[in-house]
Amino acid sequence: MSTSPSSVLEAGHREIVDSFASFVRRELVPLAAELPESGDLPPAEMRDYVRRRSAKLGFYAADHPEELGGSGMPFTAVVQLHHAAGSSGCPLAPYALAGSDGPSPLLRQGTPEQIERYLKPLVRGEATRCLALTEPNAGSDAFRLTSTAVRRDDGGWVLSGRKTFVSNAGHADFALVVAQAEAGPTAFVVGMDHPRLRIGQRYAGMSGEELYELVLDGVELPADAVVGGEAGIGAALGHGIDSLSRGRLVVAAMCNGIAEYALRLGVEYARERRAFGERIGAYQHVQEHLVTSRAEVEAAKLLTLACARLVDDGTETPENAALAKLTASETAVRVVDRALRVHGATGWVRGHPLEFLYRYVRMMTIIEGTSEIQKVIVARAMGLG
Ligand SMILES: Cc1cc2nc3c(=O)[nH]c(=O)nc-3n(C[C@H](O)[C@H](O)[C@H](O)COP(=O)(O)OP(=O)(O)OC[C@H]3O[C@@H](n4cnc5c(N)ncnc54)[C@H](O)[C@@H]3O)c2cc1C
Structure with a gap:
């Protein structure tokens, strides 16, 4: 394919993105070959290894400042790393970058002791x-x-x-636990070994994710367990909202990468697979799947990269990140579905990358x-509702 329009917005961080892609190719792809055949979630030891190794190389939590143990990269670069993880097709690549188990923006509001004790070890992986x-x-x-x-x-x-x-x-x-105090929602740090914090029901997600119920059975905590100390009491809502745009754009970037990977698989297959004496890519119904996907991926990518730049410029507003997350996630669902259609039964079989990505x-x-909630945010910004 020719140079894509979104490459204009990617310029500037090519070296770090190439270096991350090379780490994935050289180290993670061979490791992924050792993943057990059963189960979609890589074993915890492997996820731990990938996270620590990536932190050592400066990729994990890269946008955190150097004094916290990060690499001080602009958010635009970090978004491109998430894109590269998705487009690599390597099932271990997402664990090389900080996600919902990594450094929490809430902890950036922590006291100096909390930053030292909790945030820095997260940044270091x-x-x-x-x-x-x-x-x-x-x-x-x-x-x-x-x-x-x-x-x-007391x-x-x-x-x-x-x-x-x-x-x-x-x-x-x-755990960072948000609970309702008299002054409003408040975030607390709770060690997972707290005797009154119990894991209840376990949920298995459709692509192997493990989710849990946590029972707070009279969890007693000292005063300094409030994130941000006294100033953090009743402040979780404000602190949470401040960080939503970054979280949404990182998800958007991962989605764009996944969609790009799925599209690549679809195009490669359509160029090779024959039916009725012709390569299937010659049929307009197949082209429709792939060309529409390309248009949608490119649009989602441009939107995400532009919003990331607004974050770095300090001019991002929540509705822009909501638009990007909405567009990118729904696009990725459609593009993976179309790529699977192009593959027929081959893509539907357990073990094929598209079968996994579909879930x-x-x-x-x-x-x-x-x-729907992203749409609510955008609608409000449009003066509706
Ligand atoms: C993989 C995964 C990981 C997760 N990890 C965590 C985690 O680590 N910690 C955590 O606390 N939670 C986590 N969650 C929970 C997640 O944040 C919630 O599932 C999500 O916020 C939606 O809430 P809900 O599932 O209760 O749906 P509901 O809020 O009950 O919504 C049901 C439906 O109604 C729609 N809806 C609701 N309100 C409106 C409205 N105003 N306008 C239009 N439509 C509306 C929703 O869009 C949805 O379609 C996770 C969920 C998943 C799937």
Whole structure:
């Protein structure tokens, strides 16, 4: 294919992106060949290894400043690393970059002690965490919490309630738990070994993800467990909203990479596979799948890269990231589906990358806010509702 329009916005970080792609090719692809055949989620030891190795090379949590242990890269570069992870097709590549188990933007608001004790090990890839926000009756409406944080006379806290669909709770070193205090939603750091923090139900996601219920059975905490100390009491909503755009753009970039990879597979197959005496790529119905996909991937990529630049310029607004996440995640779902159609039964068979991606990419329309919620954000910004 000729030079793509989005390459104009990619210029400037080519060296680091090429270096990451080469790390994936040289180190992660051979390692992925050792993945067990059963189960979609790579074993925890392998994920740990990939995370630590990538942190050592400066890719993991790369946008964090050097004083926190990151590489101080602009967000535009980080978004391109996530794209490269998705487009590599390597199932281990996503674990080389910080996601929902890595350094939390909430902890950037932490006290100096919390930054030292919790954030820095996350940035170095030495620890992982989970975020316990969602509740059985508070999903999209995330801050209508019924889990409570009650302050004791000695300044400590007692947390009670239930959290659900918590990623990485089975493997994390600590949880960031958001509960309703008198002053409003408040985030707490809770060690996963706390005797009154219990893992309840386990959920198996459609592409192997493990999600957990967390039961807060009167979790007693010292005063300094509040993220940000006294200033953090009732502040979780504001701190959470501040960081949403980055999280959404990282998901968007991963989706664009996955879509690009799926499209590549579709095009390669359509050029080779023959039916009715002709290569299937010569048929207009097949071309329709692939050309429409190319147009949509290119548009999603341009939108995501432009929004990442707005983040670096300090002029991003939440509706732009919502537009990018909505466009990229829905595009990726459609493009993977079309690439699978082009492959016929070959792509549907267990073990084929498209069969896995068909299941994997679906969660991207739910995490970091569902597609409907992205539309709510954009509609509000348009003065509707
Ligand atoms: C893979 C995965 C990982 C996750 N990891 C975590 C985690 O680590 N920590 C955590 O706390 N949570 C996590 N979650 C939970 C996730 O944040 C919620 O699933 C998500 O916010 C949606 O909430 P819900 O599932 O309760 O759906 P609901 O909020 O019940 O929504 C149901 C449907 O109604 C729609 N809807 C709701 N409100 C509106 C509205 N105002 N307008 C239009 N449509 C609306 C939604 O879009 C959806 O289609 C994870 C979920 C998944 C799938």
